[in-house]
Amino acid sequence: MSELPPFQTLIDEHAGDVMAVCRGAVGRGDADDCFQETFIAALRAYPKLRDAGNLRGWLITIAHRKAIDHHRARGRRAVPVAEVAEVAVSDPEPGGDVWAVVGALPPKQRAAVTLRYASDLPHAEIAAALGCSPEAARRSLHEGLKRLRKELA
Amino acid sequence: MKDSLDRLAARASAEGLLDVAYATTDSPFGPLLLATTSKGLVRVGLPNQDADELLVDLAARVSPRVLEAPAQLDEARRELDLYFAGELTEFDLPLDWRLSKDFRRKVLRAIARIPYGQTRSYTEIATRAGNERAVRAAGTACGTNPLPLVVPCHRVLRSGGALGGYGGGVPMKEGLLRLEGVLG
Numbered sequence: 646m647s648e649l650p651p652f653q654t655l656i657d658e659h660a661g662d663v664m665a666v667c668r669g670a671v672g673r674g675d676a677d678d679c680f681q682e683t684f685i686a687a688l689r690a691y692p693k694l695r696d697a698g699n700l701r702g703w704l705i706t707i708a709h710r711k712a713i714d715h716h717r718a719r720g721r722r723a724v725p726v727a728e729v730a731e732v733a734v735s736d737p738e739p740g741g742d743v744w745a746v747v748g749a750l751p752p753k754q755r756a757a758v759t760l761r762y763a764s765d766l767p768h769a770e771i772a773a774a775l776g777c778s779p780e781a782a783r784r785s786l787h788e789g790l791k792r793l794r795k796e797l798a
Numbered sequence: 799m800k801d802s803l804d805r806l807a808a809r810a811s812a813e814g815l816l817d818v819a820y821a822t823t824d825s826p827f828g829p830l831l832l833a834t835t836s837k838g839l840v841r842v843g844l845p846n847q848d849a850d851e852l853l854v855d856l857a858a859r860v861s862p863r864v865l866e867a868p869a870q871l872d873e874a875r876r877e878l879d880l881y882f883a884g885e886l887t888e889f890d891l892p893l894d895w896r897l898s899k900d901f902r903r904k905v906l907r908a909i910a911r912i913p914y915g916q917t918r919s920y921t922e923i924a925t926r927a928g929n930e931r932a933v934r935a936a937g938t939a940c941g942t943n944p945l946p947l948v949v950p951c952h953r954v955l956r957s958g959g960a961l962g963g964y965g966g967g968v969p970m971k972e973g974l975l976r977l978e979g980v981l982g
Contacts, residue, residue: 648854648857648858649857649862650854650857650862651818651853651854651856651857651862651864652857652862652863652864652865653820653853653864653865653866656803656806656865656866660799660802660803661799664799664802677802677805680802680806681802681805681806681809684806684810685806685809685810685813685815688810688815688863688865689813689815691862691863692861692862692863
């Protein structure tokens with residue numbers, strides 16, 4: 646069993662990546678909440694972690710789960726309205742911040758794109774983080790990129 | 799990012815998830831590493847000791863939940879600053895003794911009672927720790943003191959007055975004894 650390094654090492658080496666995942670997944674405004682939740686959850690679980698082999702992948706996976714929690718909580722906070730407006734949650738400007746456009750993708754595509762390009766995870770790890778097959782992860786990534794190309798063209 | 803990390807350290811502390819908080823602080827001899835648990839100061843690293851190695855050791859022996867959280871060490875840093883300025887002769891900090899056991903801990907507790915500006919021999923310290931023949935073990939306890947400066951092992955000399963060794967190097971031991979007025 647490999648010994649766990651001081652937790653500060655994880656922060657020094659991976660805080661930037663975790664923040665990038667959070668920004669991509671929940672947007673700039675809520676990214677810090679997602680970041681805090683991720684590291685607090687990691688800190689809570691850390692002493693019992695058995696495998697220190699891929700700490701970065703472990704953190705990214707937690708960040709992704711926290712982003713999903715965030716979207717669920719936001720869904721629960723939804724306010725009833727008389728008429729549902731037919732617009733995307735976020736309506737990015739073409740040619741604007743690419744992560745704003747990513748933020749407007751459907752959840753699975755958004756997650757796949759974020760994990761691949763903000764976190765540089767291989768397909769197998771994206772699949773693990775999303776709880777789907779590598780083939781499905783590849784498909785989500787492909788669909789997400791296709792849509793991004795269209796939006797940003 | 800710095801704000802986020804400060805917030806994280808504060809929250810980790812509030813939720814009882816910060817087992818070892820550390821900070822570095824300047825001294826006339828170079829940077830010191832200070833680490834504390836909820837019980838008190840647990841480790842002081844001297845300038846010639848590798849801070850990364852000390853943190854890895856703390857992760858293995860105390861808890862891997864080791865975070866840089868300078869706010870938790872404000873009082874220790876304040877007292878050390880005053881000590882190096884010659885304005886403080888007795889530390890008033892809670893200590894966590896967990897990194898020393900048995901006879902070594904007894905030795906360190908005996909050393910902790912040596913007043914500022916005074917010295918003792920290894921033999922005297924061994925005697926006070928309850929075993930006058932364990933002079934060599936007393937020397938080892940000094941050499942492995944996890945809390946140098948605060949537990950003032952620099953005040954322990956060889957019988958006859960030779961300086962003996964020091965974890966932070968003999969020049970630092972001399973410097974400390976000069977600061978305390980023992981050496982001219």
